[in-house]
Amino acid sequence: MTFTDAVRTVLANYANFDGRSGRAEFWWWFLAYLIAYVVASAVGNMLGMGSLLASILALAVVVPSFAVSARRFHDIGMTGWLSLLLIVPLVNLIVMLVFFTRTSAGPNQYGEGPQGPAR
Numbered sequence: 001m002t003f004t005d006a007v008r009t010v011l012a013n014y015a016n017f018d019g020r021s022g023r024a025e026f027w028w029w030f031l032a033y034l035i036a037y038v039v040a041s042a043v044g045n046m047l048g049m050g051s052l053l054a055s056i057l058a059l060a061v062v063v064p065s066f067a068v069s070a071r072r073f074h075d076i077g078m079t080g081w082l083s084l085l086l087i088v089p090l091v092n093l094i095v096m097l098v099f100f101t102r103t104s105a106g107p108n109q110y111g112e113g114p115q116g117p118a119r
Contacts, residue, residue: 001025007032010068017080021071022114026100029068033061069100074110076102 001009006028013019037054044053070080076099086092104113 001028003028003032010064013067013071014064015067017067017070018074018110019071020075020104020110020112020114021068022075022104023072023100023102025114026068026072029065030096033065036061072100074108075104075114076100077105077108077110 001022001024006025009025010021010029036057040053040057041051044051047053066083066086069083069086073080073082078099082095082099085095106113
């Protein structure tokens with residue numbers, strides 16, 4: 001999955017908490033959000049708005065971010081409710097590094113893997 005495919009997929013599934021998302025989709029989305037946040041912060045500071053633009057961006061993508069996180073948890077066979085751990089500071093970094101770097105283990109209770117059936 002490419003960078004643009006991942007961003008399109010996440011935005012197309014804006015509030016879809018069902019199914020599964022692979023590692024590439026999640027990490028490309030994370031990178032896109034990080035880049036957009038840095039750009040929004042820089043533009044906001046140049047325009048004298050402080051962090052207003054970055055805050056608007058963060059609010060605009062909170063739902064798709066939680067949705068892709070829930071689907072990523074589903075991909076590793078865990079409940080999507082664990083994505084609420086991402087709200088807790090410092091715990092979110094640990095959760096992302098430990099859980100979201102795991103590989104898929106084929107089909108599970110949440111459906112086929114994002115890359116199709118295992119071969």
